[in-house]
Each structure stands twice: as C-alpha cells, then as structure tokens.
Amino acid sequence: MGTPMVLLIDDDEINNYVNSSILHKEFPHLEIKQFTSAEEALAHILSNADIPYYIFLDINMPLMNGWEFLDELDKLDIILNLTIFMLTSSIDQADRDRVKTYSRVNQFLVKPLQRTFVQSLFNK
Known part of the structure; x- marks a missing residue:
C-alpha cells in the first residue's frame, strides 16, 4: 500500500481551495488532489487503485x-x-438518512471542513 492521499471532490473550486488550505495548514506534507468532477475523481482512483x-x-x-x-x-x-x-452544505435530514445506507461512507459532515475534525482524523 502506498502513502495515503486526500481527494477533495466538489464542483466548487473555492470550496476545494479552502478545504485544501485547511488540510495543508495542519498537515503540510499531505498529498491532496482536487477534483471538480466526480467522474474524473473516479477515473483517478481506478488508475491508482x-x-x-x-x-x-x-x-x-x-x-x-x-x-x-x-x-x-x-x-x-x-x-x-x-x-x-x-x-x-446540505442540512436536509433525508441526506443524513440516505448516507447511512452507504457502508463506504464513514461520516456526514457539513461544510466548511473543520480544523478540529482534520486534526483528529490525521493525528491518530
């Protein structure tokens, strides 16, 4: 297995930039890729499985x-x-409920990405 990589998948480039900045500020050596297209992110994952x-x-x-x-x-x-x-950015309860049907999803987070969450995630 290789070194972990973070993928930010959001069609809003500003959100990707802000989240990338938060991650880099806490963990400067973290490799982060930003995607504004879920299709491109999926292709990247499949070519680097x-x-x-x-x-x-x-x-x-x-x-x-x-x-x-x-x-x-x-x-x-x-x-x-x-x-x-x-x-x-969704605060819809239906989205919170739906995410529970996907075993691959670890957690539902509301934007913006919180520094304390990032610290707890990567300081394990």
Missing part, C-alpha cells in the same frame, strides 16, 4: 453527483482502501 484514499465528497454536483459516485464505487469488483466523508 493501490493508494489508500481519504475522500471528502460533495453531494450536489452536475453530471455525476455524490450519490452516483458512491453507486459507481459499489459496482466495482476490486478492493479499494477508501475512507469517505460526505462534506456538503
């Missing part, structure tokens, strides 16, 4: 949303080392 990933995934995105991204992962017949967090 041996890397463990921490994924911060938005729900509402054009073309492929966060739910569709998770559905595509579930269709794969390969083992991936993924730690997925839904990071969204």
